[in-house]
Amino acid sequence: MxxxxxxxxxxxxxxxxxxxxxxxxxxxxxxxxxxxxxxxxxxxxxxxxxxxxxxxxxxxxxxxxxxxxxxxxxxxxxxxxxxxxxxxxxxxxxxxxxxxxxxxxxxxxxxxxxxxxxxxxxxxxxxxxxxxxxxxxxxxxxxxxxxxxxxxxxxxxxxxxxxxxxxxxxxxxxLDENQIINGLGEIVKYGLVFKKKILEQLSENVEDKKKDRLLELIKTEVFKDIIYDCCYIKTRVVAKDEFDLDYRNILNFGHTIGHCIESAFNLSEINHGMAISIGMIIEIDISISLGLVSEDIKSVVLELYKKLKLPYRIPKIDVEKITGALKYDKKFKTAQNKFVLLKGINKPVFYYNIEKSVIVDNIKKSMYNYL
Ligand SMILES: NC(=O)c1ccc[n+]([C@@H]2O[C@H](COP(=O)([O-])OP(=O)(O)OC[C@H]3O[C@@H](n4cnc5c(N)ncnc54)[C@H](O)[C@@H]3O)[C@@H](O)[C@H]2O)c1
Structure with missing residues (x-):
């Protein structure tokens, strides 16, 4: 034990x-x-x-x-x-x-x-x-x-x-496959923000294109190590900022937009990890738009998403339904938004006051059938 x-x-x-x-x-x-x-x-x-x-x-x-x-x-x-x-x-x-x-x-x-x-x-x-x-x-x-x-x-x-x-x-x-995918989204977050090795372990232990590959992945010993690593990381982050006043917000990568996606789809039509997976892609896109990171990171992440069957797009919806929910974000102040973005893998950064047009454009880009 x-x-x-x-x-x-x-x-x-x-x-x-x-x-x-x-x-x-x-x-x-x-x-x-x-x-x-x-x-x-x-x-x-x-x-x-x-x-x-x-x-x-x-x-x-x-x-x-x-x-x-x-x-x-x-x-x-x-x-x-x-x-x-x-x-x-x-x-x-x-x-x-x-x-x-x-x-x-x-x-x-x-x-x-x-x-x-x-x-x-x-x-x-x-x-x-x-x-x-x-x-x-x-x-x-x-x-x-x-x-x-x-x-x-x-x-x-x-x-x-x-x-x-x-x-x-x-x-x-x-767990059914949707629920495994749900959890994998959150684990990819730990890999992207804190520990690249987790991304490598996931990628190396999932057999390409095999139907039951996700169930097989979670039955591996490596996956138990990944669970341990994620728990360890989370306890260390919480110990630094138990009441989520600042540093703990780092765990929010993918969640700023992800939570809004959940709200826009009435909380139950799309599961948390899936919303977070799409949220991470949109927040990577925002990082790219702001010149924090190059396009390459997105292709690496999408490659892993494909293996893990993680979603990266949302059905077409009025974008205001998503951005409208931003006002409930706990990190935001009345006149200031706050995102966790990436300057690279394991290089998270807090970013403030992003223009609405940058957010809207990148959300729209993630929609199916959006031209
Ligand atoms: N408190 C926090 O810090 C924190 C962090 C992340 C997420 N959350 C919250 O957690 C919730 C999402 O968690 P979740 O994804 O576990 O959702 P969930 O609790 O709804 O579980 C997902 C589904 O799996 C089923 N299930 C649970 N265990 C199972 C098992 N062993 N075998 C088969 N089915 C099983 C559940 O009945 C449910 O249908 C959201 O409400 C989110 O806001 C809280």
Whole structure:
């Protein structure tokens, strides 16, 4: 088992990564949560459908009374109504401050259950067991707990660090290909911004044109190393700027436009990693337009995208629907926009006050059928 210690102002916490985590989990609970008397596991109907037996077996081994709360699957359920549902269950189960919420699911469940854990009794124990690649390399780490509101992404939330993260990379094997692509988008971001080796590992371990190549890729040992590296990078970035005041914005490469694409397509028609993949291409195009980097970088990235089946274009849509969502970007001030752009691979740079026409032109360029 590999362990990373995440260091934050609120608390330091361990991240355990192992394909055999279910064997260790009960022991980790007994050792790390001596004061806890009950467990509430929050998951969704899809994940529960796949892992019901596994979940029950692990929880039984923990020797604490437990309850399972099931939320409907989907980004559209990451909202206050679902949080309210969880609060009611926590009250029904008479949950106290020392008791544990386990978020067992992807980023949606992690954000939602984390939000409920952070607010119930002003914060109860939180364990993330991420079951998607996005959850494992990104959303479970760093303490952002949040829900969507009124079709605005991630607008109501806070920072609440978990008490433990348990990552089992084999849980990803049941993801469908779209979800694998979703996670790979985020991993490519780590490669482009922080560690070129990740891009090389991805490229070398994916067989060209083979139908099941992505599933085969995520089953390799190298992919487990990649998960570890991404977790390590994220914990180090968060340790430098836990509250996302400046440096942590670096993780936002591809996300400035990516989040707007998600909003423009009503949050559920296009998944997060896919929107981020397209967002990265548009932000590379903006970097090129501003003379920060040469065209070559784009061809290298597109070559990798092809192998990994990552999307780089969006269906034609009124561009204002995308740029209109920019005003909700947390990095922006009233009169100043802020992007993470690239001066090269692993050379990220913050860039301010980009002219709207540059943004609009590059978004339009990424649309299918745009002449
Ligand atoms: N808090 C953060 O720092 C942070 C960072 C990145 C993303 N996010 C958030 O995370 C969410 C995206 O995460 P996601 O991509 O994991 O989405 P998700 O949670 O919706 O999961 C994607 C799909 O995979 C299914 N699924 C989950 N685990 C599975 C498994 N093991 N096998 C089969 N299917 C499985 C889910 O039911 C869902 O249908 C967004 O809401 C995004 O805003 C948060």
């Amino acid at each position: 590999r362990i990373i210690t995440a260091k934050t102002k609120l608390r330091n916490y361990p991240i355990y990564i192992s394909s055999k985590i279910s064997q260790y989990f009960p022991l980790l609970i007994k050792e790390n949560f001596k004061d806890s008397e009950k467990i509430v596991l929050v998951t969704n109907n899809k994940v529960f459908g796949i892992y019901e037996d596994k979940i029950n077996n692990i929880l039984k081994e923990c020797s604490l009374p437990y309850e399972i709360v099931i939320i409907q699957d989907g980004e559209e359920y990451k909202n206050l109504k679902s949080a309210d549902y969880i609060y009611r269950k926590l009250i029904d189960f008479n949950i106290h401050r020392n008791d544990i919420i386990i978020a067992f699911g992807g980023g949606v469940i992690g954000d939602l259950a984390g939000f409920a854990a952070s607010t119930f009794h002003r914060g109860i124990k939180l364990i993330h067991c991420p079951t998607t690649i996005i959850g494992q390399v990104d959303s479970s780490i760093g303490g952002k707990v949040v829900v969507n509101y009124n079709n605005i992404k991630n607008v109501i939330g806070s920072f609440y660090q978990p008490h433990m993260i348990a990552i089992d990379p084999t849980l990803n094997y049941t």
